[in-house]
Amino acid sequence: MTPLRLLPWLSVLSLGCLACDPAGSRIDKPEQPNDSTPQPSNEWQLVWQDEFDGPANTPPSSDKWVHDVGGGGWGNAQLEYDTNKTENVSLDGEGHLVITARKESFGGNSYTSGRINTRGRFAQAYGRFEARMQLPVGRGMWPAFWLLGANLEESPWPDCGEIDIMEYRGQLPAIIRGSLHGPGYSGGNNIGGEYVVSGGKLYEDFHVYALEWEPERIRWQLDGVTFLETTPAKLPAGKRWVYDHPFFILLNLAVGGNYVGPPDRSTVFPQQLKVDYVRVYTRGA
Template identity: 50%
Template sequence: MCQSFRSVRFRPPNIPCFCLVALVAVVAANAAASEPAPARSLIWADEFSQPDGSLPDPEKWTFDLGGGGWGNNELQTYTGRTNNCRIEGGHLVIEARKETFTGRDGKTRDYTSARIKTEDKCSWIYGRIEARLQVPRGAGIWPAFWMLGAEIDTAGWPACGEIDIMEYIGREPGKVFGTVHGPGYSGGGGISRSYAFPEGVAVADDFHVFAVEWQTNQIQWFVDGKPYFTVTPASLPPGKKWVFDRPHFLLLNLAVGGNWPGPPNAETVFPQRFRVDYVRVYR
């Protein structure tokens, strides 16, 4: 069930009339320089505050299970075990492990990990969607925080739409990527931009806040509060359809290998852990 949260707002103090003239003058002088951001209400969140060793809240998340490459030639089998996904120290930990594991399809693979989603629990259209994350490090590692159109079962991919809020590949340790995929602009043709951290700073060194602000006919990406990419219908290839006018659900996963990141190498240390401090949705 989607849980709504009420925003907390403060009442302004009573101000004597003689102060109002000065106040209006100050506000007028500064209005052009700084317009306040519109107030937002928190409508859904997971702070991952359950006891250590718990699975993520089943009222909010469900697991994708299995292998088969997920359309990207990935190497892992996704499981629903606490070995691969659990609460630990107030964080969600998605852990990729190098281990022989036979999945539901009867095939044995060399890696396990986890992928969770809010499909059939909650989906949203428009608002600010953000998470505070710490990515792992190592070649062949591919964590993501993203959204898929809730119509995926009927419309299929990419017609349902996909919004990649944050993707990271281990062989590019100083960058993250934001992308949209839709009909006629998917896969390697998705509309994408990277955000480069300062020289010498690895994304995996610390937690960072990754967000999109999604409005009618516009999606804007942020890293630690800094906007770096905006997509509108005008950004699409000529004649292609804007499909970001319908609800999408959230996903978090940690893939191993795949067409884009390539395979792990001898220097990739397992287990790899993708840590999530919180996920929040505002409107």
């Protein structure tokens, strides 16, 4: 794959799962969500998917995914070098994509991992975006499932918009966060909230992380439970709602960074983000 780190949009942006305010709003639920895979209602029509079927140790489809390659911290002080090697991003032969973070020297960094996106392959405005995933665990692990505005070359971040469907700190395995980053509300000033699963250990099993996006309403879900909803009325006064154009999909597993801090001696490597599927729907007639 062509290394995308040389492109202007990657070299200047604070991308992906940007540092969030740890003191941001939290929504506590008394019980663990149902582990069964929820099915979208009949109002949703499937338009794009990757079930990650294929032989073990092969890369994800190049018709659907592009690798982001680089180790400059991605604007978030991340510690890994993201590669296009199958040791870091590959299918497992059992219907999963596996992004593996390793403790190893590469490209001037002390860790390797992977980040892939659908830029130039697929982008969509509005609809339902979901992924069934099993998260890693351990201090300094920062997996994310997120969207970035496909117009970023004409409207550099944060004007293009960013939607973090799910990001997570490996040292806090019962908490996920959903966020919006746009002009005047990005980085630590994003619009979002955390969802706390009481007694939950999200790394122990697969869960469905989803976003339902309408022209003036965005909802975040975990296993079919809506835990956050945002509308233009919730933006800071005078700030623009920029979620009215196609966005593309990203999946990554960062090591360290502003949001999670570095790994420590308790962190076991390798760590893995396993993705059973990614599916995108539009609302039916």
